[in-house]
Amino acid sequence: MSTTRAYAATDPRSPLAPFTFQRRTVGADDVRIDILYCGVCHSDLHQARNEWGGSSYPMVPGHEIVGRVTHVGTNVTRFKVGDMAGVGCMVDSCRHCHDCADGEEQFCNQAVFTYNSPDSHTGGITYGGYSDNIVVDQAFVLHISDRLDPAGAAPLLCAGITTYSPLRHWQVGPGSKVGIVGLGGLGHMGSSLRTPWAPIPCCLRRRRAKPRMPSVWALTRW
Numbered sequence: 001m002s003t004t005r006a007y008a009a010t011d012p013r014s015p016l017a018p019f020t021f022q023r024r025t026v027g028a029d030d031v032r033i034d035i036l037y038c039g040v041c042h043s044d045l046h047q048a049r050n051e052w053g054g055s056s057y058p059m060v061p062g063h064e065i066v067g068r069v070t071h072v073g074t075n076v077t078r079f080k081v082g083d084m085a086g087v088g089c090m091v092d093s094c095r096h097c098h099d100c101a102d103g104e105e106q107f108c109n110q111a112v113f114t115y116n117s118p119d120s121h122t123g124g125i126t127y128g129g130y131s132d133n134i135v136v137d138q139a140f141v142l143h144i145s146d147r148l149d150p151a152g153a154a155p156l157l158c159a160g161i162t163t164y165s166p167l168r169h170w171q172v173g174p175g176s177k178v179g180i181v182g183l184g185g186l187g188h189m190g191s192s193l194r195t196p197w198a199p200i201p202c203c204l205r206r207r208r209a210k211p212r213m214p215s216v217w218a219l220t221r222w
Ligand SMILES: [Zn+2]
Pocket: 041, 042, 043, 044, 063, 158, 159
């Protein structure tokens, strides 16, 4: 166990406050990451405020985590100390249901989310990335290129994959038109995914008045 500093919500109304807890010891399949950056997803606000119900307190939010590997377990083959690594919304699943077999662990009935989820290792609740380190099974840790700005890479772990996934699922390519409903956090990420196969999107919004956006996010309207 290691003493870990964090920011936690203690109830649905209070501001997040400093909080200390014990991370589990690094197991044979685990990677320990010193967290450098963690994105702030709107889900964190919903969960901290119990707007979806089912929130457990104290809650340490954060599921857009980027950091550097400091310890690896004896079975870990995919990471070594010093690697940049990321953790998204999930830290475990059953590993054997048909969803897990299809690589869609997010649909697993026993999916363990990065925070506010029952933690079989500790018997408590998982604590997320608003903390100085995290211990995660290597199967749920991602490589982060050293060429990426780690602060900019962190939102890829939730907002980024959430908007990238439908582009791939629907095989968006040359000739496709993409509509993004709302230019919020995910809308920004979706509009930034400009690759040869992802055309410049059209943003659909209800109100004309909106804060001026940086030119990099300027959108083309069909
Ligand atoms: Zn999120």
